[in-house]
Amino acid sequence: MAERMGFFTDTSVCIGCKACEVACKEWNQLPDDGFVFEATSYDNTGMLGASTWRHVAFIEQSRPVQLPSADDGAEDSVDRWLMASDVCKHCTHAACLDVCPTGALFRTEFDTVVVQSDICNGCGYCVPACPYGVIDRREGDGRAWKCTMCYDRQLGGLEPACAKACPTDSIQFGPLDELRERAEERVARLRADGHEEARLYGESPSDGVGGAGAFFLLLDEPEVYGLPPDPLVTTRDLPAMWRWAGAAALSLAGTVALAFLKDGSLRRGGRHHRWGR
Structure with missing residues (x-):
């Protein structure tokens, strides 16, 4: 087996441009999501799904802060945007693999998890098995679809389309061990600069899925980003x-x-x- 490859997504430098979404759709020839505008968000894709394998979440926050110039100790509200590009986690212990009855889901030589659409029978067992709610069946098709970490590009020695298109290097691709070291250094720098809330999510092999092949640097609690705080492999x-x-x-x-x-x-x-x- 080749060296394990993965994604490190640093949300602290994500600008929400959605270039990763566009590149993913273009390379994998994914259909659009209907371009539905939600009045509560500028995000027109909403979530990961059968036709959205990379999804950039827009999270607007209002936080009370102490104004240093206020004599009476008054507080004001400061808004901030959290941008985060989500993707399949390519779990070390992947429940979707455990429940697939046809072998449509398989682990590649890069230790990623891929769905073979020509073998999938649309049973849907993998959908509730995923602790992150990543896998989905496409309407009108019935088969399960999700990120392949651009397996075809990796076979050709190329990085995935989303990482290639990211203008800020928020999405980094490479050997997983190297990415973990790089991520720990990045968190240390952010905390030294006063961002005490900086943390890694999904990088630890001791977590409930044995560590993720796609992990994240977050600037708030996982729940804020729509991520489960303590994911567990559902087939444990x-x-x-x-x-x-x-x-x-x-x-x-x-x-x-x-x-x-x-x-x-x-x-x-x-x-x-x-x-x-």
């Missing part, structure tokens, strides 16, 4: 469930066998009794 209990199911099946088989043996014994006893008469 499957081995125990199979063991319990196996034990239950053996117990049931034993009970049925015992019942047949007992019934057979009674039948033989009854026949002997009649012959004795």
